[in-house]
Amino acid sequence: MSESFVALADQVADRIRNLLIFGELKPGERLSEVSLAQAMGVSRNTLREAFRSLTKDGLLVHKTNRGVFVATPSMGAIIDIYHIRRIIECQALRLAHGHHPAVMRMADAVASAHEAHGREAWRAVGSSNMDFHAAIVDLADSPKLTAFYGNLAAELRLAFELLNAPRWLHEPYIAMNGELLAKVQAGEVEAAAAQLERYLSQSERAVLAAFSGRDAG
């Protein structure tokens, strides 16, 4: 349990990451060194180390002599993320065999998305959908790719938070995830990859549309 003791700065980074994921820190918001350090009960130096970690992950942006801010995903960043997702996720599907342990995690994600849909818990639907795609990436059996994808997903989460339309963003994909899962379980990986390609393009268009339609000023 106390096996891998993580450094304090890493704990702080994790706490901030959670604040970001749960939307308690809004994109664009400035994070004061002194205030946050005091609020979290750590020194400024420790907090700065945590900042550096999160900046590397693209969750915070660092402006010299001005401080760190919660990253505000740009349209270009979103296009980039979906572009990479098409490359990585579709290829991971092609390499998949139906009895890979990650397939069970895909099934679990579909189930919990359905359950959350019944409760009209749209943000929970979104989380399940993201679990589904993380499981797809895990089909590739690559720790480094999994970690990289985790960063992309976290940044995409910020964009979803910014758009603040969880039902519109997540509901349409519950059924599609189910179809995708069925194809993978049936071993029709090429068909699954082709469908995911269209799927991701549709999702990208929806996000970008919502993005350009937001407070246009």
Next chain:
Amino acid sequence: MSESFVALADQVADRIRNLLIFGELKPGERLSEVSLAQAMGVSRNTLREAFRSLTKDGLLVHKTNRGVFVATPSMGAIIDIYHIRRIIECQALRLAHGHHPAVMRMADAVASAHEAHGREAWRAVGSSNMDFHAAIVDLADSPKLTAFYGNLAAELRLAFELLNAPRWLHEPYIAMNGELLAKVQAGEVEAAAAQLERYLSQSERAVLAAFSGRDAG
């Protein structure tokens, strides 16, 4: 020129990165906070921030209460890296069109590899080869993917350094890079992708063979 002023910790991280790339810091070596901070003329706090950056990149590993060490790529890590390279580079090739600006960088890399080969400068051959593959990734026009690939390449460089057989590791691929370039320029992207797939598998086997054959104790 002084447009983007980088923070001191970033400058320090870059300097350490260069020491790693040029093999002046060997894999497994420990980096003392006090010594290095003094040697580089910065405070320990600043150095620790740099350490955190490089640890995120996988170039250094952090052992709690023991300090930071130059990463020693494991066999598993190398397999992972080649696995990801096949996914990313081959797909980037498939998406390429022959007049993409990155194609010129591929050609430049082939030319400088030939030039270095004439001088029997094998490490320079290796650098050119890596430039060639970085250019392939740039065919995908994805800043985040380019950055991610840069991390993989830096870690792979550590492995090459560890093996210390630059000619054996790099010479065989000069010609292959030329063939690959020709196919891309001719628009035969699918053939190029197939060839790169075999190419990378061969390279992986060579690296792993050298890896298991090194000081087996």
Next chain:
DNA sequence: GCATATTTGTCCGTATGTATA
């Protein structure tokens, strides 16, 4: 455009815990 307050960037001293000889 100027003076002032705030905040970051960086460094130092030091206390504490942990690992190793």
Next chain:
DNA sequence: CTATACATACGGACAAATATG
């Protein structure tokens, strides 16, 4: 087992840059 060396973390200090009135 003791001693030493080192990483870890904290708080204070000051200059430089930025924001504010």
